[in-house]
Amino acid sequence: xxxxxxxxxxxxxxxxxxxxxxxxxxxxxxxxxxxxxxxxxxxxxxxxxxxxxxxxxxxxxxxxxxxxxxxxxxxxxxxxxxxxxxxxxxxxxxxxxxxxxxxxxxxxxxxxxxxxxxxxxxxxxxxxxxxxxxxxxxxxxxxxxxxxxxxxxxxxxxxxxxxxxxxxxxxxxxxxxxxxxxxxxxxxxxxxxxxxxxxxxxxxxxxxxxxxxxxxxxxxxxxxxxxxxxxxxxxxxxxxxxxxxxxxxxxxxxxxxxxxxxxxxxxxxxxxxxxxxxxxxxxxxxxxxxxxxxxxxxxxxxxx
Numbered sequence: 001x002x003x004x005x006x007x008x009x010x011x012x013x014x015x016x017x018x019x020x021x022x023x024x025x026x027x028x029x030x031x032x033x034x035x036x037x038x039x040x041x042x043x044x045x046x047x048x049x050x051x052x053x054x055x056x057x058x059x060x061x062x063x064x065x066x067x068x069x070x071x072x073x074x075x076x077x078x079x080x081x082x083x084x085x086x087x088x089x090x091x092x093x094x095x096x097x098x099x100x101x102x103x104x105x106x107x108x109x110x111x112x113x114x115x116x117x118x119x120x121x122x123x124x125x126x127x128x129x130x131x132x133x134x135x136x137x138x139x140x141x142x143x144x145x146x147x148x149x150x151x152x153x154x155x156x157x158x159x160x161x162x163x164x165x166x167x168x169x170x171x172x173x174x175x176x177x178x179x180x181x182x183x184x185x186x187x188x189x190x191x192x193x194x195x196x197x198x199x200x201x202x203x204x205x206x207x208x209x210x211x212x213x214x215x216x217x218x219x220x221x222x223x224x225x226x227x228x229x230x231x232x233x234x235x236x237x238x239x240x241x242x243x244x245x246x247x248x249x250x251x252x253x254x255x256x257x258x259x260x261x262x263x264x265x266x267x268x269x270x271x272x273x274x275x276x277x278x279x280x281x282x283x284x285x286x287x288x289x290x291x292x293x294x295x296x297x298x299x300x301x302x303x304x
Contacts, residue, residue: 028301051226057219058293062090064212068132072205073125076195078117083304088112090301093294097256108223127183131176132202134250135244136209144240147233149272165257171206175199223289224282233273244284263287 063086070085080088092107105126112122144161169175176197217239224232233241245265249258263283269281 010226047226047229050087050222053291054222054289057215057222058289059216059296061212061219062293062297064215065089068205068212069125069129070134071133071208073117073121073294074119075197075201076123076125078127080115080117083117086297087304088115090294090297092292094298096294118285123183124180127180128176129278131170131179132205134221134247135170136206137213137247138163139167139206140210140213141240141244144236147237147240167206168203171199171202172217173199173202176202213239216242220286223286228274228278228282231273233270237273241266245269259287 011193066086066089068083069089070080070082073080088108088111088201092106092111095103095107105123109119109122113119170179207270214235217235217237220238220242221232221235224238225254245262246258248265252258252261255261266283266286267276267279269283273283
């Protein structure tokens with residue numbers, strides 16, 4: 001790519017980053033200003049037991065995340081100990097805070113190679129992990145729609161009839177094999193040896209990722225309850241909300257770790273149950289908590 005084109009792309013990306021962050025900041029400021037009287041009147045009190053439970057669950061979910069990636073790596077023919085997998089995964093995840101989604105992947109591939117895992121295998125494991133994570137997140141969101149207020153049965157049925165079959169088709173072994181070949185070709189990697197992806201294995205993995213999102217819902221239920229305990233949605237709803245919000249953040253390649261996009265999605269969806277100003281505070285609170293968990297996991301990984 002010519003130098004002028006690279007400079008233009010970099011400039012456009014930077015402008016996009018500024019627009020996303022400013023939009024999120026203006027939305028948050030406007031919502032908080034509109035509900036400022038209620039914010040001041042509410043007796044905010046940090047529930048320490050709920051906070052401790054939330055952080056403990058979030059650390060457990062983080063370890064489960066590593067296990068799921070490790071199991072994919074083993075299916076690809078490479079076995080790593082849980083200690084090494086944890087270290088690789090969470091040290092590489094610090095790169096997510098650099099704008100652009102690719103840096104976390106590159107960091108994981110680099111650290112995996114230092115442990116003797118080929119770049120092709122580690123890259124394929126990340127591709128499979130992201131596929132399963134995105135598909136499971138969308139399915140969990142669709143399945144939890146019956147718990148939403150104001151959503152009619154026809155909408156729920158349409159969502160299930162669209163997202164569930166599409167997700168199952170995307171996880172068909174033939175589709176997975178072709179997708180991995182295409183991903184490796186686009187990234188300039190050599191093709192890896194054929195892997196036997198049985199449909200039962202992939203559906204089992206999909207089930208585990210759905211459990212992952214449900215555990216997330218439990219953790220966020222306690223996290224939100226640690227600062228606001230009134231009118232909270234149930235665990236299934238929170239699982240769906242945070243799952244689809246993660247997808248929105250994942251699709252945002254402009255800002256680090258989906259900053260702005262994830263918060264906007266959370267505010268819009270949580271406002272079905274919570275006052276908008278409370279939903280905004282919750283979105284900010286969960287971002288702070290997720291960042292803290294990432295730092296704690298990275299510190300643990302550094303000591304392993």
